[in-house]
Amino acid sequence: MGQSQSGEAPHQLSTEQLSHELALRFASKCFTHLEIAHFKDNFKALADHQDGVEYWKEETLGRFLLLPDALRVGSVVYQMATYLGAFPFPSLAPCILTREAMLKVVTIMTERYGKVLKRGKRDRVRLLFRSMAVFDRTRALSLTAEKPTMEQLVAEQKPDDMMEGEAAIKEVRSGVAGFAIDEPVDDDLDEEEDDDELALAALDSLDAIEVFKEDQKATREKKIHHAQIPVDNFRRLLMLLLVLAPLRPQENMAKYGEDLSEAKLRELESEAECILAAFDPDEATGAIRYTAFTRAISASFPFLFDPLNALFEHFLFSKNIDLSKHRISSISTPPPSMSPKINPITSDSSDQSCILTSELVSHLSTFLVTKPVSTSPVNLFHTGTRFHPVYSTTAHGTSLTSFSRQVMSWQSATLLLVTGTPTPPASNTSDFSRPITVGAFLPSPWSKSSSSSSSDSSSPQPLLFLLSPRHALCPHNPYNHSSASNSHCSPKTGIALGCIIPPASRTSAASQPPVLGPVSLRIDADISTAIFQHDAGAGTGAFLPDPGLEKAQAEPNAGRGAVGRKVEFDIDTLEVWGITNPEAGEEGEDEVVRQKRRLDWEEAEAARRAGVNFGGDKDGARALLEMAGLVGDKGRSGGSV
Incomplete structure (x- = not known):
């Protein structure tokens, strides 16, 4: 290895040598021998060669990862890889994707670095931002900016073969220009940077903090707060992330890009x-x-x-290696799965959702937790989460009696989704051309009275969220001391989430409508209109405001997806989906069976009651049943709330 062969102290090694040393440590501590064998075989099989250097080109990386051509995301992923391959020295980026550079990319992308970087923050947010960002305030931001050619990069930077372990590391000085984000610039603004925790941890593990500081001097004037990610590039990456949201390690990737029709691409772009x-x-x-x-x-x-x-786990399995030659106990990378794609939506073709689409489920997977957070994984695609249709205005009508009958009997978590068209007040200048979609996740069953969240912090907590025209997440407020409730349903006042429910009055027959909380959703009794409020200045309630939306609302000129503090809208569709996690230990399918049994019993009981002989006085019979609450009013049968 570099320091033992050269006899130099670690802090005297060059940045290239230390980068090489870190890659060696990643290889030996973060992966099994079998995984490294698979990685080497995959890299060697597709590598190009020039002047004795093996490297991957942009099209090679895109072809291996099976990135869908329709998304045009290959250049974005390649830019990210050429930055992460230079870790922990930004001055070496963009780097050519040699085998050791690619190994660092895989280590960071799969978050395997924890075994080496024990003192580093286990998060990639800063690195991922820098890998996508550019720094150019004088022209349009694009990946089409001029870059060094591969021939120039290879001529300037020729790392030795990492895996063959040559006796000494040849000292080279890379002349590769760094990303524009890392180039010095005159600027009068004095902004502090966040600590490069992962980079510091990496160099600390090599006892080379001083070298890191020297490298930082070369880019002292860089300001990450001036760096920016081009919107077009990030949009393409977001579409890829939505497509691959259900992807499991070593699962066949081709099936996720094979059905990207024009209609599906429009849905993906909308999300x-x-x-x-x-x-x-x-x-x-x-x-x-x-x-x-x-x-x-x-x-x-x-x-x-x-x-x-x-x-990026796919780098750790090669089709060219015969796994049958290895003992079963040594196999840590299974072959790619050919199982069908995961579809958490259980509705059949005769009961298609108007709101909950596969693209929207991928959107939900970016934040929604449906099982205890102390378990792993938490991604809803990988926890066996299933969405079962419970209620829809399309299928069951707009009666709260019907809503109560379908929803109140479901004894598990639920997802409520409502979409509609905003009705702007004259004083509001927000963009009302796009529909609004609001949702709520309730981990506890609905009830006639106000529901509260679990006191167990590891259990899933209620959420109120906005999905369109912009995303906003409003988590449950654990310090809520007001009378605001997570959920409430009344046949006289409607459905309320995060609202304050006035106490019942003995002197007045009319029920008082729920009072909107700072962050709340109120749906009227005939499920025709609703109000979504997000007003952080109105105090505290059952749900906390979203920081991004709060900041956007404070801006004088709201940007894309502008949403006012109080939005009234006409409801197009309302859906409630029952949530189960069969693979998480819950008897999910049994809840579906129990729900059907309860509804069948209610229908049979209603039919039996309808056949009671009241001596031919049908009007009197119905009046008596309505007084008992056994049938609904206005001619609609079913239980009351």
Whole structure:
């Protein structure tokens, strides 16, 4: 290895040698011998050669990962790889994708680095931002900017073969220009950078902090807060992440890109636009800044980049290696699965959802947790989560009696989705051309009275969220001391989420409507109109405001996906889906069977009651049944709330 062969102290090694040493440690500590064998075989089989250097080109990386051509995302992923391959020295980026560079890319993308970088923050947000960002305030941001050719890169940087372990590491000085984000620039603004935790941990593991500091001097003037991710590039990456959301490690990738029809691409782009709006792109430059990026990821999209883990796990399985020659106990990378694609939506062709599509489920997978967070994994595609149709205005009508009958009997978690067309007040200048979609996740069964969340912090908590025209996530407020409730349903006042429910009055026969909470959704009794409120200045309630939406609402000129503090809209469709996790230990299918049994019994009981002989006085019979609450009013049968 470099330091033992040369006899130099670690801090005297060059950045190239230390980069090589870190790759060796990743190889020996983060992967099994079999995984490294698979990785080497995959790399060697597709590598190009020039002047004795093996490397991968952009089209090679896209072909191996089976990136769908329709998404045009290959250049974005390649840019990310050429930055991450230079880790932990930004001055070496963009690097050529040699075998050791690609190994570092796989280690970071799959988050395997924890065994080496024990002191580093186990998160890739900063690195991923830098890998996608550019720094150019004088021209349009695009990946079409001039880059060094592969021939220039190979001539300037020729690392030795990492895996063959040559006796000494040849010292080279790379003349490769760094990404524009890392180039010095005169700027009067004095902004502090966040610590490069992963980079510091990497160099600390090599006892080479001083070398890291020297490398940082070369890029001292860089300001990550001036770097930006081009919107077009990020949109393409978001569409890829949505397509690959169900992908499991070593699962066949081709099936996820084979049915990208024009209609599906439009659906994907629509969901990607809603997600993109949550990153508050700069309207002047059409790009995303670091502060907005980290705010959106931390507050709203904890699982957004999870599909990259499974995607880059494919480097650890090679079809050319005969696994039958190895003992079963040594096999750690199974062959790609040929099982059909995961579809959490259980409705059949006769009961198609108007709101819950496969693209929207992928959107939900970026933040929704349906099982205890202490378990792993938490991605809803990988936890066996299933969505069962419970209620829809399309199938069951707009009666709250019908809603109560279908929903109140479901004894598990539910997902409520409502979409409609905003009705703008004259004083509001927000964009009302796009429909609004609001949703809620309730981990506990609905009840006639207000429901509360579980006190167990590891259990899934209620959520209120906005999906369109922009994404916003409003989690349950654990410190809610007001009378605001998570959910409430009344046949006289409608459905309320996050609202304050007035106490019943003995002197007044009319029920008081729920009072909107700071973050709340109220649906009227005939399920025709609704109000979504997101007003952080109105105090605290059952749900917390979304930081990104709160900031956007404070801006004088709201950007894309503008949403006012109070939005009234006409309801187009309302759906409630029952949620089960059969693979998580819950008897999910049994809940579906129990629900059907309960509804069948109610129908049979209603039929039996209808046949009671009241001496021919049908009107009197119905009046008596209505007084007993056994049939609904206005001629609609079914239980009351």
